[in-house]
Amino acid sequence: METLELTQEEQFQARIDADTRIEPKDWMPDAYRKTLIRQISQHAHSELVGMLPEGNWITRAPSLKRKSILLAKVQDEAGHGLYLYSAAETLGASRDQLLADLHAGKAKYSSIFNYPTLSWADMGTIGWLVDGAAILNQVPLCRTSYGPYARAMVRVCKEESFHQRQGFEIMQTLSEGSAEQKAMAQEALNRWWWPTLMMFGPKDSESPNTEQSMKWRIKRFTNDELRQKFVDMMVPQAEFLGLTIPDPELKWNEAKQGYDFGDVDWAEFWDVVKGNGPCSRERLQARVQAHEEGAWVREAALAHAEKRKQRAEAARAVAA
Amino acid sequence: MSQKEWPLWEVFIRSKQGLDHKHVGSLHAADAEMAIQNARDVYTRRLEGVSIWVVESKHVHASNPDDAAAFYEPANDKIYRHPTFYTVPDSIKHM
Numbered sequence: 001m002e003t004l005e006l007t008q009e010e011q012f013q014a015r016i017d018a019d020t021r022i023e024p025k026d027w028m029p030d031a032y033r034k035t036l037i038r039q040i041s042q043h044a045h046s047e048l049v050g051m052l053p054e055g056n057w058i059t060r061a062p063s064l065k066r067k068s069i070l071l072a073k074v075q076d077e078a079g080h081g082l083y084l085y086s087a088a089e090t091l092g093a094s095r096d097q098l099l100a101d102l103h104a105g106k107a108k109y110s111s112i113f114n115y116p117t118l119s120w121a122d123m124g125t126i127g128w129l130v131d132g133a134a135i136l137n138q139v140p141l142c143r144t145s146y147g148p149y150a151r152a153m154v155r156v157c158k159e160e161s162f163h164q165r166q167g168f169e170i171m172q173t174l175s176e177g178s179a180e181q182k183a184m185a186q187e188a189l190n191r192w193w194w195p196t197l198m199m200f201g202p203k204d205s206e207s208p209n210t211e212q213s214m215k216w217r218i219k220r221f222t223n224d225e226l227r228q229k230f231v232d233m234m235v236p237q238a239e240f241l242g243l244t245i246p247d248p249e250l251k252w253n254e255a256k257q258g259y260d261f262g263d264v265d266w267a268e269f270w271d272v273v274k275g276n277g278p279c280s281r282e283r284l285q286a287r288v289q290a291h292e293e294g295a296w297v298r299e300a301a302l303a304h305a306e307k308r309k310q311r312a313e314a315a316r317a318v319a320a
Numbered sequence: 321m322s323q324k325e326w327p328l329w330e331v332f333i334r335s336k337q338g339l340d341h342k343h344v345g346s347l348h349a350a351d352a353e354m355a356i357q358n359a360r361d362v363y364t365r366r367l368e369g370v371s372i373w374v375v376e377s378k379h380v381h382a383s384n385p386d387d388a389a390a391f392y393e394p395a396n397d398k399i400y401r402h403p404t405f406y407t408v409p410d411s412i413k414h415m
């Protein structure tokens with residue numbers, strides 16, 4: 001009998017091609033593991049840092065209802081970070097090390113969170129646009145090849161749609177409000193539109209890892225494909241709101257059944273990625289400060305747990 | 321500063337009375353009580369559960385995926401373990 005000998009790597013690829021999920025204890029190429037740890041931890045960091053721009057407005061939300069909603073949304077983002085760190089840990093990464101890398105400025109997170117939140121309309125725009133873009137990125141990840149990542153994303157996606165709707169509702173309320181309120185909504189859209197388009201990452205031609213990630217089914221669509229989908233999805237929504245997308249080149253293209261749109265300012269994108277965004281330093285500083293100020297709590301909790309364990313053991317020894 | 325990481329816990333949730341606890345993910349906590357409290361905040365913000373189990377991850381023992389063939393294949397050719405293996409005459413009811 002003749003057997004076709006497949007290498008471990010070929011067997012792995014065959015499982016991916018058959019859409020069989022990879023689970024933590026399965027054999028996987030080192031590069032697959034590394035790529036996943038990098039992508040999942042960057043995503044986790046984004047959720048964590050993503051709390052800061054919105055947290056900025058919790059105390060100044062215009063009503064108790066809006067405040068409760070914003071608080072719940074920000075709490076969700078913390079949860080998303082936690083689901084994702086857990087997924088990264090199933091690959092052998094250490095949570096403390098991932099956080100240490102973030103705090104040392106060695107790890108990346110989404111460039112969008114390095115922009116400031118200047119008005120209440122930014123809370124609407126972030127929910128509507130930024131969470132909207134995140135959803136487009138994340139829905140295909142519910143079918144990503146690594147099981148724990150896919151399961152975390154299912155959980156995240158379920159929660160994201162509330163984020164987008166609450167943002168849209170803020171925008172709708174402002175758009176239907178006074179002239180000043182509508183102007184505030186438009187001004188926020190003007191500032192956030194281009195940075196949101198940058199969330200999909202560099203152009204496909206500048207994204208050397210895309211091909212391998214698609215082959216491993218870590219990624220299911222290219223950056224440019226998702227960016228196009230996003231624009232096509234957002235234009236009618238902006239029209240509904242009576243807001244103008246700040247792109248003079250935006251135009252319906254009948255042949256491709258999609259919108260043509262202007263090019264992102266890639267110099268700005270790379271500059272923000274390198275850590276020179278308007279709030280990059282502030283964000284990292286806030287993260288490091290929160291972590292350092294929480295150190296005594298983490299230590300005290302461990303000490304307390306240790307003491308209780310010893311007491312329980314002592315009580316058991318006496319009883320025995 | 322302490323270099324010690326809080327231990328990792330696996331979280332299992334019963335989504336409603338009458339169903340099994342199901343694994344939902346993991347989290348770090350100093351002890352079991354805190355793990356349950358954290359699991360409440362992380363995994364049941366939308367009424368996803370009525371009961372939580374936590375188990376320190378180091379106590380979970382798992383089968384080895386490399387043994388999967390030897391482990392599970394013996395069940396492959398035992399189709400007589402399934403009711404569909406048997407033919408029941410049409411006139412026989414309630415079987």
Ligand SMILES: [Fe+2]
Pocket residue numbers: 047076077080156160
């Ligand atoms: Fe999120």
Ligand SMILES: [Fe+2]
Pocket residue numbers: 047080134
């Ligand atoms: Fe997200």
Ligand SMILES: [Fe+2]
Pocket residue numbers: 077131134160163
């Ligand atoms: Fe969100």
